[in-house]
Amino acid sequence: MIGKFLNRINELSMLRDNWNYEGAKPxxxxxxxxxxxxxxRLSENILKSLVVFPDVDGTLLFDVRSDNSHSTIxxxxxxxxxxxKKKSGNNEVFSGCSWNKDSDVNAMISKIEDSLS
Known part of the structure; x- marks a missing residue:
């Protein structure tokens, strides 16, 4: 399953300037x-619900949905x-997390994993 997402990211890396014909960046x-x-690093449980999208500013969005929650990275x-975003209404927003801090990445993965159950 990991290979599927690595291939998807490779495909998205090929997008060129203005790929949406409205000024999107590669x-x-x-x-x-x-x-x-x-x-x-993602669990099989998260990967089962993952969809990867390009964003117009040259970044990527990871979308993870379940019956109980909706997460966007x-x-x-x-x-x-x-x-x-949780059905319970207890929504959480975390911004400016560092790739260089394993604690930030691990906390995100754990929170998303917990929200799927």
């Missing part, structure tokens, strides 16, 4: 590296942010 190489590093060059 996906930054650093963003692709960060996204690939994240994919290999904003994969940027030097940082990531994420939003957890």
């Amino acid at each position: 996906i930054h190489a650093t963003v692709c590296r960060q996204a690939k590093a994240l994919v290999v 904003f994969v940027c060059d030097n940082f990531f942010s994420y939003i957890l």
